[in-house]
Amino acid sequence: MELLIPRPGIGQIKPYRSIQPAGEDRSWVDLSLTVNPLGPSPMALNAYRQNATQIHRYPDVRQEKLRRAIARRHGLDWNHIACTAGSDEMIHLVTQAFAGPGDEVLCHEYGYRGFLKAIRASGATPVVAAERDMMVDVEAMIDRANGKTKICFLANPNNPTGTYIPAEAVQRLRAGLPAHTLLVLDCAYAEFCRRTNYEDGTEIVESSDNVLMVRTFSKIHGLAGLRIGWGYGPAKVIDAVNQIRSPFNVGFAAQAAAIAALSDTEHERASLEHNDRWLPWLSKELSLIGLRVYPSACNFLLVRVPPDPSLGVQAVTEHLARRGILVKDVSDYGLTDCLRITVGREDENRALVDAFAEILS
Ligand SMILES: Cc1ncc(COP(=O)(O)O)c(C=O)c1O
The missing domain is CATH 3.90.1150.10 (Aspartate Aminotransferase, domain 1)
Incomplete structure (x- = not known):
């Protein structure tokens, strides 16, 4: 047996x-x-090397310097930021914190596969809304939401389709979802999306109390191998993630490299x-x-x-x-x-x- x-x-x-x-x-x-x-950013590489002699130490549990640096660079409140081992870890932690067996989590047909993995790992049921010609269909997503929908994932822009939906469509999605559904906006490629009708999620996080924006140092900053991601959202979401994350999830030298990368304009x-x-x-x-x-x-x-x-x-x-x-x-x-x-x-x-x-x- x-x-x-x-x-x-x-x-x-x-x-x-x-x-x-x-x-x-x-x-x-x-x-x-x-x-x-x-x-990688040469400044990040330099910071990483300089911190190499310190790697016997555990990193700062509060991730304070890194959170403050992210907040400064993006004009955010550092108290509403948490850092993770890549944005993948944030996706897993937020799913674990807000969904479980008996709950549904919504995602989109060709949406980033990390979502499905996190949903399955949490024991929740994935619900997949159809896309239209490789584009997220907001109305189809709203149609699939119900009383059991704890999270709705949207990768904007999305991997692997490369497509994005404008700020107005993200607002429409938020307005059409139940209030008890947390909208998780994965903006891993935000920096590359230079369309005037695009918004990286900051505004919608700040104008609602049920949106989490997820970002990464793996793409534009070239630090994929160091595993650094972060989320910006309401205190109750950030607190829940901090409660379940491993205290030392982002390494010492990785935090230093990320801080340096933020100033390497x-x-x-x-x-x-x-x-x-x-x-x-x-x-x-x-x-x-x-x-x-x-x-x-x-x-x-x-x-x-x-x-x-x-x-x-x-x-x-x-x-x-x-x-x-x-x-x-x-x-x-x-x-x-x-x-x-x-x-x-x-x-x-x-x-x-x-x-x-x-x-x-
Ligand atoms: C849309 C999207 N989200 C999240 C991730 C995870 O990135 P990382 O864990 O390296 O931050 C990726 C990686 O390819 C991605 O494409």
Whole structure:
């Protein structure tokens, strides 16, 4: 008889599918993960190194310096900020704090997969609202909410679709959800979304008492390997997260690096400039080759490959791999004929387009 049985829901979590080649080989052009092609902020790297001699110490439980630095940079109240080991941990903690068996948690069809994992781990039931042409459908989400809906997750902009909804639509979603539903706005790619009708969540957090904004140092600041995320929301949400988080969840040197990254406006400017130049370039070149490229407000593109099996996802990814290029197959999102491609350095972007041209022309 089986004695050790994980809670229901755990077995339904699909494991994260890594496509990274095993071993230490870093010679691949890796466009499969949505990281910063310019690397980390040099100021962050320096701060990290300077703190290397102190890593025998536990980090500040209150995360005070980091929270104050985030608050200063973004014009927020530091008392309403909590920091986590990547924004993924915030997603898990907030789900654990507000939902459990018998509750429902709403997310969107092609929404970031971390949501589903956190929901299943909490024992709550995921409810998935359909999207429309890779766009979040606010009305469909509101329709699926009910008395049991404890949380509604919205990634804005979203990974892997790259699409976003404007501030007015987020407000409409908040207004249409029950008051007892916490709206969690995952804005991991907020800095890249430079559309005038976009809002990163700060305003809606401040004008309501049931919205949490989640952010990360993994994307624009290039610190994915250090695992630093944060949330900004009402005291009752921040307090609940702090109550269940491990006291030392964000490492000492990671906190120092994040503080330095916040003042490295030059790295941030260069990263945005790079993305503003190469995202449209990649989009145009891949469209010219005949791929359907979805509009993206992020640092990656979702592209649809032709239905022809000899040119399908598998054939294309294998061909690119032979050229030393990794891209992300997103079939685990139900997007069986799509690939997610992150903007790389100039030479990497050009190599990618050349490799696609070889197989598709
Ligand atoms: C939309 C979205 N949210 C959250 C995360 C988690 O990022 P991290 O845990 O590195 O902060 C990612 C990572 O790719 C993401 O794409």
